[in-house]
Amino acid sequence: MKTADRSSSVLMFVSLAAAIHVIFAVNYVPSEQFHLNCGESSILNDTDTCSWTPDVGSKFLLSTKSSTSKAATQDPLVPEVPYMTARISQSEFSYSFPIVPGRKFVRLHFYSNSYNGHNPTNAIFSVSSGSYTLLRNFSTAQTTEALNYAYIVKEYLIPVDGETLTIKFTPSMKKNAYAFVNGIEVISMPNDIYKNANGSVILVGQDYSISVDYNTALETAYRINVGGNDISPSGDTGMFRSWYNDQPYLYGATFGVPVTTDPSKTIITYPKDMPTYVAPENVYSTARSMGPNPQINQNYNLTWIFSVDVGFFYLVRLHFCEVQAYINAINQKTFNIFLSNQTAESGADVIRWVKHNGVPVYKDYAVIVTGEGPRQDLWLALHPNLSTHPQYYDAILNGVEIFKLSDTDYNLAGPNPIPGPKQDVVDQSMALPSTRAVNSNKLKSIIGGGAGGVLVLALAIAIGFCVFAASRHGKDHSSSDGPSGQLPKTNTTKSNASSLPSNICCHFSFAEIEAATKNFDEALLLGVGGFGKVYSGEIEDGNKVAIKRGNTLSRQGVHEFQTEIEMLSKLRHHHLVSLIGYCEENCEMILVYDYMAHGTLRGHLYKAQKPPLPWKQRLQICIGAAQGIHYLHTGSKHSIIHRDVKTTNILLDEKWVAKVSDFGLSKTGPKLDDTEHITTAVKGTFGYLDPEYFKSRQLTKKSDVYSFGVVLFEILCARPALDTTLKDKQINLAEWANHCHQKGTLDQIIDPYLEGKIAPECFKKFTETALKCVSDQCIERPSMGDVLCNLEFALQLQESAEESGKGIDGKMDKEERSFDDGLAPSAVFSQIMETDDGSTPSALFSQIMNPEGR
Ligand SMILES: *[C@@H]1O[C@H](CO)[C@@H](O)[C@H](O)[C@H]1NC(C)=O
Ligand SMILES: *[C@@H]1O[C@H](CO)[C@@H](O)[C@H](O)[C@H]1NC(C)=O
Ligand SMILES: *[C@@H]1O[C@H](CO)[C@@H](O)[C@H](O)[C@H]1NC(C)=O
Ligand SMILES: *[C@@H]1O[C@H](CO)[C@@H](O)[C@H](O)[C@H]1NC(C)=O
Ligand SMILES: *[C@@H]1O[C@H](CO)[C@@H](O)[C@H](O)[C@H]1NC(C)=O
Ligand SMILES: *[C@@H]1O[C@H](CO)[C@@H](O)[C@H](O)[C@H]1NC(C)=O
Ligand SMILES: *[C@@H]1O[C@H](CO)[C@@H](O)[C@H](O)[C@H]1NC(C)=O
Ligand SMILES: *[C@@H]1O[C@H](CO)[C@@H](O)[C@H](O)[C@H]1NC(C)=O
Numbered sequence: 001m002k003t004a005d006r007s008s009s010v011l012m013f014v015s016l017a018a019a020i021h022v023i024f025a026v027n028y029v030p031s032e033q034f035h036l037n038c039g040e041s042s043i044l045n046d047t048d049t050c051s052w053t054p055d056v057g058s059k060f061l062l063s064t065k066s067s068t069s070k071a072a073t074q075d076p077l078v079p080e081v082p083y084m085t086a087r088i089s090q091s092e093f094s095y096s097f098p099i100v101p102g103r104k105f106v107r108l109h110f111y112s113n114s115y116n117g118h119n120p121t122n123a124i125f126s127v128s129s130g131s132y133t134l135l136r137n138f139s140t141a142q143t144t145e146a147l148n149y150a151y152i153v154k155e156y157l158i159p160v161d162g163e164t165l166t167i168k169f170t171p172s173m174k175k176n177a178y179a180f181v182n183g184i185e186v187i188s189m190p191n192d193i194y195k196n197a198n199g200s201v202i203l204v205g206q207d208y209s210i211s212v213d214y215n216t217a218l219e220t221a222y223r224i225n226v227g228g229n230d231i232s233p234s235g236d237t238g239m240f241r242s243w244y245n246d247q248p249y250l251y252g253a254t255f256g257v258p259v260t261t262d263p264s265k266t267i268i269t270y271p272k273d274m275p276t277y278v279a280p281e282n283v284y285s286t287a288r289s290m291g292p293n294p295q296i297n298q299n300y301n302l303t304w305i306f307s308v309d310v311g312f313f314y315l316v317r318l319h320f321c322e323v324q325a326y327i328n329a330i331n332q333k334t335f336n337i338f339l340s341n342q343t344a345e346s347g348a349d350v351i352r353w354v355k356h357n358g359v360p361v362y363k364d365y366a367v368i369v370t371g372e373g374p375r376q377d378l379w380l381a382l383h384p385n386l387s388t389h390p391q392y393y394d395a396i397l398n399g400v401e402i403f404k405l406s407d408t409d410y411n412l413a414g415p416n417p418i419p420g421p422k423q424d425v426v427d428q429s430m431a432l433p434s435t436r437a438v439n440s441n442k443l444k445s446i447i448g449g450g451a452g453g454v455l456v457l458a459l460a461i462a463i464g465f466c467v468f469a470a471s472r473h474g475k476d477h478s479s480s481d482g483p484s485g486q487l488p489k490t491n492t493t494k495s496n497a498s499s500l501p502s503n504i505c506c507h508f509s510f511a512e513i514e515a516a517t518k519n520f521d522e523a524l525l526l527g528v529g530g531f532g533k534v535y536s537g538e539i540e541d542g543n544k545v546a547i548k549r550g551n552t553l554s555r556q557g558v559h560e561f562q563t564e565i566e567m568l569s570k571l572r573h574h575h576l577v578s579l580i581g582y583c584e585e586n587c588e589m590i591l592v593y594d595y596m597a598h599g600t601l602r603g604h605l606y607k608a609q610k611p612p613l614p615w616k617q618r619l620q621i622c623i624g625a626a627q628g629i630h631y632l633h634t635g636s637k638h639s640i641i642h643r644d645v646k647t648t649n650i651l652l653d654e655k656w657v658a659k660v661s662d663f664g665l666s667k668t669g670p671k672l673d674d675t676e677h678i679t680t681a682v683k684g685t686f687g688y689l690d691p692e693y694f695k696s697r698q699l700t701k702k703s704d705v706y707s708f709g710v711v712l713f714e715i716l717c718a719r720p721a722l723d724t725t726l727k728d729k730q731i732n733l734a735e736w737a738n739h740c741h742q743k744g745t746l747d748q749i750i751d752p753y754l755e756g757k758i759a760p761e762c763f764k765k766f767t768e769t770a771l772k773c774v775s776d777q778c779i780e781r782p783s784m785g786d787v788l789c790n791l792e793f794a795l796q797l798q799e800s801a802e803e804s805g806k807g808i809d810g811k812m813d814k815e816e817r818s819f820d821d822g823l824a825p826s827a828v829f830s831q832i833m834e835t836d837d838g839s840t841p842s843a844l845f846s847q848i849m850n851p852e853g854r
Helices: 140-147 281-285 294-298 350-354 440-448 459-478 510-516 555-570 615-634 691-696 701-717 733-743 760-773 784-804 825-833 841-849
Strands: 033-037 051-054 067-070 085-089 093-098 102-110 124-129 132-139 152-160 164-171 179-181 183-188 200-202 209-211 218-225 257-260 286-289 302-309 312-320 335-339 342-348 361-369 375-384 399-405 525-529 532-539 543-550 579-583 589-593 650-652 658-660
Touching: 102 132, 102 164, 102 179, 124 152, 124 179, 132 140, 132 152, 140 152, 152 164, 164 179, 200 361, 218 302, 257 784, 281 286, 294 375, 302 312, 302 399, 312 375, 342 361, 350 361, 361 375, 510 532, 510 543, 510 579, 510 589, 615 650, 615 658, 615 701, 615 784, 691 701, 701 733, 701 760, 701 784, 733 760, 760 784
Parallel strands: 033 051
Antiparallel strands: 033 183, 067 085, 085 179, 093 164, 102 152, 102 183, 124 132, 124 164, 152 218, 200 209, 218 399, 257 286, 302 375, 312 361, 312 399, 335 342, 335 375, 525 532, 532 543, 543 589, 579 589, 650 658
């Protein structure tokens, strides 16, 4: 299947069309589409408008020796359809779909769980289709654990010669092994989409090509909308493909800025010879560029890292479209593309390829991934090509698709990934990225890694504790019928630690917790909340952690505690505080968190008498926090609304990296859309609360955007969101900032320390963004992704201005500051005690009574 020829022609589907015709994007209409919900007996719709056919009684199912089952538990991140039912069998079973010959998309959906009482770890099986092996000795439990998946979607592109496509499931020979599947999709595809005229693709770093001919089956490893949002199957061009945001795969401290088309200047225009269904407009209208600063860009590579199976060839398709309106001539932006550290393309120039701004183009490359272990990282990097002296030192990328190619044995199956702390998540569709998945055996390497040993307490965890308690309290009233309003159903009587994800989050024994806190030594007490106490602690290997000890709770509490752990343990992101573990013995409910050396953001803004943070650092903190929240909103199939974004819930680690904490109030779950309108007590913190949410009681992501806008002003003005010692309009910061903006005096209310240190362009961008966030109407507020993009841009503006030295009086960031706050427990404690905004009832009242009062 792999034929090496000496042709060095680079494969490309580049439009060289001289005339660009305006072609409106036309979606592909699949002639065949099957969405089979295995183990189900009635037609059900998923949350993304797709209707699933039951396999019970369907003509597609060939074997009768299989049975149906419901998953024993439901993870809040796992949608009901098609994952809550499965077809399972200890002997072989198959499905057969009538089709016309051609390559088809085949998607297999798996949710590792207990079915009919079978142990999930016994689900070990192979899957084949015709002569192709798709999975071999595949362990859903091990894959789920190793990659921190919530559920698994495997997508294949399988050529079929005959009139039927069969999919065969074969349990392994191991004792008690069984096979199962939750959902199967078969979708036809246009013949020309992943195939090229020559059938050969140049192998990067080699002077020969490999063939990707008709007989090659492909497995999708990644499909990324670079610089853009997730695109669900219904947003694709008719093939039900999912596209994911590139954030989790970015590497390094500098990772460019997302850029989007300005619709008034650029319309995405597919070239005449490129089918419009290749990728959605959304993929081409958003991109990531290196940023406006040529000095910075010269010195770094814009890099993404993708973990892939070793021993296969991969087809890497890169999608490009120039979206920045000022780029419209050749050699304005020329860059090199590296794959696996080898030059894949030198002198890439999108305008040279397609002649016009807004015209998409894609290019295919092949790489072979070798090395030790079952998986390796595939590096994709862009760097400006300086030798051509382009006008801008920049690069751009709009989308990435990576496919594994079947080998000479028609095989696509790799070994099961090995659970461990270093495993990166492969596909966000299936999971939330876990760059630091915690394995109980390897706890040391995780917690110790990168932290340099000195970890101090995350204050806001303690603070969050109170909020946590409050929310529990609130729910006890409103949900006598169970937590269905907020969380998917699970069997609440099954309060057994083994149901919790031991893989990603450690299970501590009570003895270990006692040892860590010196038997709950009051000297280690960091805070007290309605929920219980918070201690600093030291675990086995001497690493410091924050330990929350809950009061003995009701049965309901037990359930929520578990669900919270399950949710939190799946939420892993560089800008979210991580849950390290929990302890659930002796009716104790204890949570163990990562420690944050520098405490809360608020502690560094006002009141605490700490040295003020430089403006650039504040911007970086804003960007980090925005990334964390953006991830909550878009990082998984189901958006999570934080509901309590504020400066005390943004923590700073020893490297001043911002981490969002406290998900006690967060709302999530596949049924979020349906339950949003349930009237629940309005929760959150006064001063940060979205006025529209107050009024409608309908929670949206834009409520978090509002709160984040308040945070931005707090950072700029170094004052609390609500300050009842001030007068009238000044009490509420958002209101006051709006007022000052209208009067043109916004620059007069900023933190005096920042005076003369913010570049005017940066100030404008920052305040514009913050003001938009606190718009009264949520539709006027930007998405968190837009906020992030604007803040990144603001930072670049600041950096450029500092570089050129114009517009800023002071020398920012040059002064050496001692960050050695040496937070003594007592200091921490006092900080916790003063966290509530001290708002008097009347101030709160005025906000409640006058929700649109700005
Ligand atoms: C296809 O192959 C021919 C020669 O084998 C070559 O001249 C041509 O450029 C190739 N086309 C593409 C798109 O690679
Ligand atoms: C599923 O969606 C279709 C429209 O796509 C609708 O007609 C049908 O009533 C829905 N079925 C259920 C069970 O919600
Ligand atoms: C099958 O997978 C299991 C679990 O990963 C592993 O222990 C076993 O060695 C594998 N067997 C074969 C034949 O690959
Ligand atoms: C690529 O280079 C990076 C460092 O720049 C290195 O860490 C990585 O291992 C290299 N990857 C390969 C496949 O050689
Ligand atoms: C960019 O990546 C290439 C290929 O891995 C490497 O040779 C080069 O040194 C990198 N440049 C920078 C600035 O990291
Ligand atoms: C820049 O691109 C040209 C091709 O356009 C290539 O010959 C040259 O080697 C590249 N320069 C660098 C530094 O990679
Ligand atoms: C919950 O689990 C227990 C035992 O694990 C079982 O007896 C009970 O029927 C289950 N309840 C529900 C509603 O599934
Ligand atoms: C959980 O239940 C299993 C049996 O279902 C039992 O063996 C185990 O000890 C229980 N674990 C705890 C912590 O109670």
